[in-house]
Amino acid sequence: MSVLVQKYLDEIRAEHADITDGAVAHYIPELASVDPSSFGLSLELSDGYVYETGDSAVEFTIQSISKPFTYALVLDQVGADAVDTKIGVEPSGEPFNEISVDNQTKTPKNAMINAGAIAAVSLIPGADPAERFDRLLDFYSVCAGRRLDVDEEVYRSEKTTGSRNRAIAYMLQSFGVLDGDPDEVLDVYFRQCAIKVTSSDLACMASTLARGGVNPGSGIRAMSPAVVQRTLSVMMTCGMYDATGMWATTVGMPAKSGVGGGIIAVLPSQLGIGVYSPPLDRNGNSVRGLRACQSLSAQLGLHVMSVTRESRSTIRATHDIAPGVRVYELHGDLLFAGAERALRTVEHDSDGIDVAILELSRVDDINDVARRMLAGMRESLERAGKEGYLVDPDRRVMPTGRPSAGAVIFPTVDEALRAARDR
Template identity: 50%
Template sequence: MESPIENYLRIIHEEISDLRDGKPYSTIPAMASVNPDNFGICLTTVDGYMYEVGDTREEFTIQSISKPFTYGLALSDLGMDAVDAKVDVEPSGDAFNEISLAPGTGRPSNAMINAGALTATSLIRSRGGNTRFKRIANLYSQFAGRQLGVDEEIYRSELDHGHRNRALAYLLRSFEIIENDPTPVVEDYFRQCSVMVNCMDLSVMAATLANSGRNPMTGVQVMDLLPVERVLSVMTTCGMYDDAGAWLTSVGMPAKSGVGGGTIAVLPGQVGLAVYSPPLDDHGNSVRGVATSQRLSRDMELHFVRAARAGRSAIRASYDITAAPSGIRRADEAVEVLREEGHRAMVIELNGDLLFAGTESMVRELSSLAEDVAYVILDLRRVDEVADVSLRLLGEARENLLDSGCELVLIDRENTLAETFRDVERPVPTFDTRTAAVEWCENELIARYGEHLVLPTEVEVGQCVALSPLKPAHLAALTHRMEERIYEKGQVVRRVGQSFGGVFFILAGKILTSAPGPTGERLRLSTLSAGMTFGELALGSDDRQETTVKALERTRVDVLTAQTIEEIEEEDPRLAAELWKALTRDAYSRVDLYLRETAVRMRD
């Protein structure tokens, strides 16, 4: 099944490609010849899944997107106080290359403008046999999850034409902000800006920040949480320079842009976004990068106010129904069909909040289902909050499932998604309990793959599954002692607390068993039909009925009453023993089903 998220990214990529505003950065001549039509979007989740569209493999220089990572390295090396003494954390309100130094001290406003970035670079020291730049490049490579190189042509062009940055460095030296010769600092700063990346690299780097400093692709803890927290805070207020206020209100994610055309945005705990498009606006930000970020934030509800809770996978468990059957007792032929075809019906248990991150993991699970899956049960009972983006994407996912021949089934006791599917042409099967949903799928599988197998609507007592091990003579002796009863639709057969009333063999109709829930509501346990048995389990509960048993339709049963069973035990012990052996075998088969279901419930 096609992912609705991938489809969405293709649509906005096509639409935003029409934007022709801005022009590539030309102050550095070696960057002026870039193709203005290059445009890529990449989205990486904190659990390491990547969506990409467009020119995501086209390499370009990282430029100012390097600033937050070098700043983070300085914080990791020296600590907050030492770095704060050299560079502030306040928005400057000025362009990226302005001389924003505090009167008297010369301290730059923040590490995202050039003066602050030069200061941060100067704070990195050689260590462990690695030069300052080698340590910076290694950090970038760890964030990206691959070894990154330098564009020497861009670097030399920066050296030849970066006069303003060189002047800023000497001014900082005059205030003792840069404590030594500024020339090596400037050279390393130009070299860090000339590191080559692509859109995929930047997306992984952003996702590493979103993942509290752990690279979601490699699992390496690249940076500790404390410096990551400071980096993201400064990116939020200062990362987009004199456009930071507009960015925060319209996008609402920590971000950083570069004159090479890259833009990154970080939604902590959920996702890292990267966009590459060279044409820049008057603030030095990518025109398409800003437009893409605004669109994604609005459509996917990524603004930090909406997506405030940390994201995690919404998938609690995923399994096919052979791992947790409904518990309905069926004929051997039907059991064999379900054993062979049960993998075609999947249960996906969801929990927590279905915000963007949770929805993404759910949609990804649906999109990756095997082609032979015919039914998907979404269990929503543990879901708390559902965002509008979740409803929209799930609606699209359901249409894609139908197109691929797969039916969506819901366990939605609270009618969480009722509005989403209210007007669809083909209603979505919806149930209150997992048992009921699985039972429905089992019946569908039996009907579809059972060939000429027809579920019986009426049987003779000898066809009941529990009695199948008995010899004809024993069966005849028991049948002679049975009492026939008729129950009308809605009539209660047994109530909770009643003493053992005998063993009931269903000849026609349907029976519902239910039990009190934790808050007093009735929980549907199972549906029994022709050929099935009930009543004997009361013997395992101090001879007391633990469930309420009700007729779902007009039902005919044969009953071995409690009194009759006592008489058989006294008059024909051999017959009684054969009866209990048959009932015990049937009970053990059901216990096996319950244990498998319990095992599924206990795993996380």
């Protein structure tokens, strides 16, 4: 049944692949040479299962998507109180590279703009820049689930053309925000932005945040739940530059973009999304990436305001009621992530069963994407010579007129079992 979710991703990528709006970043010379047609989309569930489509293995530099992870690192290493004395949590209302600080505190307004990110780098514990960067790279690598490294050419290009960031760093030093040498701090910052990732790396890093700081593949804890809560909060209010309000209403997930063309989005407790497409809009956000995330949110029902109870959704019990016939009792609220987990469990079990019966009488709430996924279960099983039935006593989960074409629905498990035996 994972083919159902894969189909959604493939269709969403195809829907937006021909968009030619936007332009690649030019202010860093090495970024101007990337292929503007590249387009990768990855989604990682909180249990580590990954869906990918398009150019999901193409490496690019992380750029400003690094900012929430460095912020999380220093929150974890030195504590929120120490970080709050140097970096605020309010939206700036200014371009990401503005040479400015808060008028009253004389500190950067948040960690998602360049001034805040440079201040965050200065807070990383270490005896010298090399030790600070090694600590940072180790942290990023744990979040990504593999060892990351730096694009040296992009690093040198950023360092050569980074005059504006130098102005920001020296301004911060003048206000007592940076304790160390601004040029040493900037060297770590330029290397941080030049770390190479793929859209699937970003999905894993986002899924690590979704899991409360635990990498879903390795099981290694990268940060505490309290750090994740603070990081996601700032991402939600400040992560998409001047388009943050639009993003919050149309996509509705904590997110961060980068001028390399990447976007990460996090649905807490459920999944992480990574997108790569280099052409940017006037706000510095990937044009295709933004539209793909809007489509994902709308089609899969991922807006955070719509899924607050999804964690209650689960397979309550499974039991075999006849040779080759297995019943899966679902309960709680069944939205995209819950339906995906349930159907992937059926797919995992399908070699050992002939008929799968999903018992839905204890499902409290369901959205249309979950209905479509459940309805598609039978088609997927039939391709493997199997059968799938739904039990919905009152047709409340699959009411007449809802998207249930192809589903075979029974009022009781006994009637579903009789059909299975007749088969």
